[in-house]
Amino acid sequence: MIRRLAIIGVGLIGGSLALALRRAGYCGEVIGCGRGVANLDEAVRLGIIDRYETDPAQAVQGADFVVLAVPLGAMQDTFAVIRDVLAADAVVTDVGSAKGSVVAAARAACGEVPPWFVPGHPIAGTERSGATAAFAELFQGRRVILTPTATTADDARRRVRAAWEVAGAVVEEMPVEHHDEVLAATSHLPHMLAFTLVESLSRMSDSDEIFRYAAGGFRDFTRIASSDPVMWRDIALANRDALLTVTQRYRRDLDELMDAIARGDGQALLRLFQDAKAARDRFCH
């Protein structure tokens, strides 16, 4: 059970976790924190939080469970502000899409990765953002990856795992670096490709007409390009090395495809498309 829950950043992820824990009767008071007062007012109106503070140091007062759901670029400052005012029994987790940078931020702000901090990442989301996008069912059956470090306290890890399970998630653990490689491939790279496709088409001289003929496949394909630009800037910078590695690989494979098209190699194209279809049908049914 959580006595007082502090959600730093009441957006899609933070807001949905608060709703899920509330609905399960798993937490007492819920304190929100953020920079946008309009969003926080909306979060109160929607019953996501009971009240809010705009200063994280105030928001975490007396909280035994703190969720950092701020952009990756704001993590270090947030650690610096809260580290000395946390309750003695407080556990802190985050929801950042890249874990190496959050661990580095915690280390930079606290000298070492604090025992009360459990890095985490729910593999869930939509392209929408803000408190109005939050819903209690977001994590039902979805994976949450925790990446505890050598200094993470067992008790903290257990409490964070328990909360996510109450929210309906399937919790797994893996090393920080491995998380960042897997997510670079399955999430960060696809977002880069989708942003680039929309940008590339919008730069064409007849872009208005081009978008007019975009059908359902295009909409599905580019949905993730409607995601929050600040969040994705931070992710691209935070997971730079793993993202560049996987993107370079992708670029080589795209070159291979272009070469096959250029030389009219129908056999190579068919083999490639068949392999891709088989892989997708196997994994995404």
Place this chain on the structure above:
Amino acid sequence: MIRRLAIIGVGLIGGSLALALRRAGYCGEVIGCGRGVANLDEAVRLGIIDRYETDPAQAVQGADFVVLAVPLGAMQDTFAVIRDVLAADAVVTDVGSAKGSVVAAARAACGEVPPWFVPGHPIAGTERSGATAAFAELFQGRRVILTPTATTADDARRRVRAAWEVAGAVVEEMPVEHHDEVLAATSHLPHMLAFTLVESLSRMSDSDEIFRYAAGGFRDFTRIASSDPVMWRDIALANRDALLTVTQRYRRDLDELMDAIARGDGQALLRLFQDAKAARDRFCH
């Protein structure tokens, strides 16, 4: 009204058009044609066609409206087989995703682009294929592009337009080359990117685990990679020039993004993501 409709290739597109025209009471007998007898039997069972032939020359006998819904690579042979056995009042259209190659196929098989042929392309589809994927509502409110040539008869163009409108589509006309450029950007390139992404990830040593963590965004993004490999091989080859041009552009834009990530240029990334989000939100609401 159509007296006898011949659908050469009873898949998602051809089958759906037959269903839509039947449901509207716009056609009499419907003859299917294809190489896969199991698919044709299924099409009869589903009420998509009344009967079938496996030879296109037989299938078009007495038909006043013929739809070529075969892979692009089969167009020229089909024109060659049917051109001398068509009914005197027959009009022929096709549904190929690249129009330059179909016009070239018609010209190669018939000496010139015949007056009875109206090149066409419905901007609709799903990643599924075969007669079982067909449904009458597929074209409701969707665009169909006709690309008549200088030799196309006005009467033929009018009859093809009328049939698509009965099926619920919004019919537009544009030059062949322009169609192929627009579709390269909005459909063919996204398919190449999605096939390449799935292929690229499946080549990684830990691909099983990687796919396990693929979330909703990845599923949406790669849905089109489950499309028919033979069809897409043919499209890539048929629209080679326009596709290579737009893919080279995309590749340059991807390099620009990678450079921004590599040098840690948050401003450039933010601007790019903001532009892309704004463009997508504007066009795909």
